[in-house]
Amino acid sequence: MADANYTSTEIMTIEAARRLKNGTVCFVGIGMPSAAANLARLTHAPEVVLIYESGTIGAKPRVLPLSIGDGELAEYADTVVSVPEIFRYWLQGGRVDVGFLGAAQVDRFGNINTTVVGNDYAKPKVRLPGAGGAPEIASNAKETWIIIKQSKRTFVPKLDFLTSVGHLDGGDSRARSGARGAGPTAVITDLGVLAPDPVSRELTLVAIHPGITVEQAVASTGWDLKVAATLARTAPPTASELETLRDLHARTAKAHGTLAME
């Protein structure tokens, strides 16, 4: 980290948040996607619509939820529907603009593994939590964003398991697969931002965060990382962005540290 004023997680969260437009309908994964989406809501995008797979539509949590189904999400939602309904009518029904996902591993085409580490599914080295909502978020949202810390462990040349589809084998293979939507249009990491090449669909480094070098990004990628001809430099966090994010985390820690209704 070149700048002691903020952490790599903070710039990753802030850069992801900036990309969410006001009014966008975002299907939000728990953890970093949720932090970024709520930061967007608390800053430039007060009318972003946050949907969590627990059935909360238009959620406006005051603190970050620890689980995908915290009472906080229901309490301040526009409405709360059943889990079957959220997947059928809202996600599969084509109502979601951005599916915002985390991942354990991604490959060069933005395919996601959240199932197992090790190439024997029946006898995995590490058993991960599994698919959750991701396979259908990845194939039914109009586009997907992935937020993940970048390293050779997470950016792998070949997934141990393809849980949720990205650009599949690249080129037009996703479109031919029957998946809907544009697939991963952005992968936001602690080092920078990747976007698919318009033709090959291979993830390409298009921006790096302040103080990060291209060499760092390349060294943290398990394949031969392509770098855009003109590389953008992420703007550093503004004082207001940082303050809002830190306030949110402070409120969250306070709420979740006790037994009170989170």
Place this chain on the structure above:
Amino acid sequence: MADANYTSTEIMTIEAARRLKNGTVCFVGIGMPSAAANLARLTHAPEVVLIYESGTIGAKPRVLPLSIGDGELAEYADTVVSVPEIFRYWLQGGRVDVGFLGAAQVDRFGNINTTVVGNDYAKPKVRLPGAGGAPEIASNAKETWIIIKQSKRTFVPKLDFLTSVGHLDGGDSRARSGARGAGPTAVITDLGVLAPDPVSRELTLVAIHPGITVEQAVASTGWDLKVAATLARTAPPTASELETLRDLHARTAKAHGTLAME
């Protein structure tokens, strides 16, 4: 009508009501089925569960609904669900003991026509309202009851259109068709009660109302009506049954005669 103390519609309604057991889950058609089901609820079966296709479960209307979706049904229901849910989870889900239907025409196997009169569907003599919920009530309830005024016009040798399945072509043809449930186990008319023969499944006159003769029933049937070897005689309405039914109708007329919330 042999007895001037009650009408043929009253004895039909009362006899149908008597058959509903306390605790039975009854999917109720509008009109005569609704009158009979509510009479049962107001007399011997206070815990009968009435479901209307408008999504009202455990409806306890104070007056008879004029439509299948009167506010009265919602106001005093245990819960109100959507129309898709009532058909999917509650009817098709196998939760209904008795499907209680009206009809325009029935045949000797208890099949129902509510679609057209005249044998050209595209150019009908009379266009009836159509299927409504009946095809799936008839094929998914554990049993069905039909309430209908008996005449050569309604008890026909051949339906102009088979809208909702009864015992199909008789024998085991219903079971082979994939329909669930026992099909029509009782047809209650203004003259008596018919039930399917255990083997042939042909509707057989098993009871006649007070003052009605077998000859009247035969003459009011468009096919050669079979009569049970031992024919039951319906008990006349008790004073309490009649009073409850008439009070219900009086309250209903009063409510529906005005513009007030029915």
Place this chain on the structure above:
Amino acid sequence: MTSKIMPLAEAVGRFVKDGHTIAMEGFTHLIPFAAGHEVIRQARRELTLVRMTPDIIYDQLIGMGCAKSLVFSWGGNPGVGSIHRFRDAIENGWPRPLAIQEHSHADMAGRYQAGASGLPFSVLRGYVGSDLPKHNPNIRSITCPFTGERLAATPAINPDVTVIHAQKADREGNVLIIGIVGVQKEAVLAAKAAIVTVEEIVDRLEAPMNSCVLPHWVLAAVCEVPYGAHPSYAHGYYGRDNAFCKAWDPISRDRDTFLAWMKEHVLGTKDHAGFLKSAGITPIGRDAIHG
């Protein structure tokens, strides 16, 4: 964001086009009568009308020649009897032939669900033994890949426009429906565009947590039209006008009487308030009823 709240005439003008497939839903409750009248006023033609329970409003649309076809599962004037313009169109082709595609309630509900769910078809245990599939090529069958059972399959409904009526919306255009909710949520989510008329627009929706809410961003237009469901009812606002439903029977039996009534009260008025006044209708106000 541009507001979805607009006058009904503007909403119908912008979103309902000749040749469209239009669903107006409301299961005896909250039937969008005012919106139906506006479609008649704006003289839309060649519509494919979809509705589980075509009743008086569809009788009027059909009798006024707006529809070329009808997709439905039960047509009648609840508690009264036939709808005569519907019958006249089917039996005699007046004012123009009406193609029909006929289903059951369970199937129509499932077709809307499939439409709302982004699926191309719906599966149901239905039509066993029935003649309906013989007359409707859209009722097909499908085999369960696990049990081998044959079940009915029908195509999703995805209307160009769905029109519903609801109790209230807030100023953002979020809509709350209370009571018998019918198939309205599914019909709205299945549609390419949805118009919702409401009894009133309020500052705060005060929706119970698990109630039926349609967020503004799934709607094309929200229009404040008090008594917009008359002669059907709006739970908590006014009861059904049974007298009107009964009076409709003789009006609609005769072609000329029907046309004269429609010309005077619908074509001859510029909006729903005008219609109510012209037709001499004074709905029971919310103070007079419970709910």
Place this chain on the structure above:
Amino acid sequence: MTSKIMPLAEAVGRFVKDGHTIAMEGFTHLIPFAAGHEVIRQARRELTLVRMTPDIIYDQLIGMGCAKSLVFSWGGNPGVGSIHRFRDAIENGWPRPLAIQEHSHADMAGRYQAGASGLPFSVLRGYVGSDLPKHNPNIRSITCPFTGERLAATPAINPDVTVIHAQKADREGNVLIIGIVGVQKEAVLAAKAAIVTVEEIVDRLEAPMNSCVLPHWVLAAVCEVPYGAHPSYAHGYYGRDNAFCKAWDPISRDRDTFLAWMKEHVLGTKDHAGFLKSAGITPIGRDAIHG
């Protein structure tokens, strides 16, 4: 009618049998922990456990050897990390091998819906490009009879017993669920028998008109078990015990520590009140929280 209201131990004893397929549902909210503990106390074996989100309670059931297989879509301790007994069973076969049948959330929800709907299978736009179908023979495909599209198809779930927790029941046994309702209604209606534990039994349910109500006649047993969802939460009653969820991580990492804890607090107590006391748990009361 005989009352459905009975002690939890009686309900589990009567309805949950060795070899059964059991679904315990609750989507982070209203997880039926007390009922899970009672299944462990009564030492049920050879269970097929179904749950969208196996978390601590399934970790305990698996670690105690109750399950021969698990049907699920996401397994973890929300906000904390892995569930270690689940991982140990899959990775190392301890205390016994655990067969798994793995799906996605959308699919599991659809499978319960199919079960509740009396259909043999569910259809979804799912698993495109995913490796999951390669490892799960229950994920098949089906062709739309109208468009020719291929979609995923999976079998209905119809558990022998579904167990859920809810806020309250009335004295007839009608149950009200408020807040995040998850897949509970579907799981109950799909089951051959359903057990519901509730925070309290009240004289009047006071259910909003369109809320999630399960009538007593679809339930096998209703059991009053205050704090029965701890360490998950009951909206309006108490919040989630995040400290407990975090404390579970080290307890469950080690087999011996896990077994000792379960023996002391679950096997060593006779009911949920005893468990709470033994484990030193004082849930936040309803007065302390909003809801």
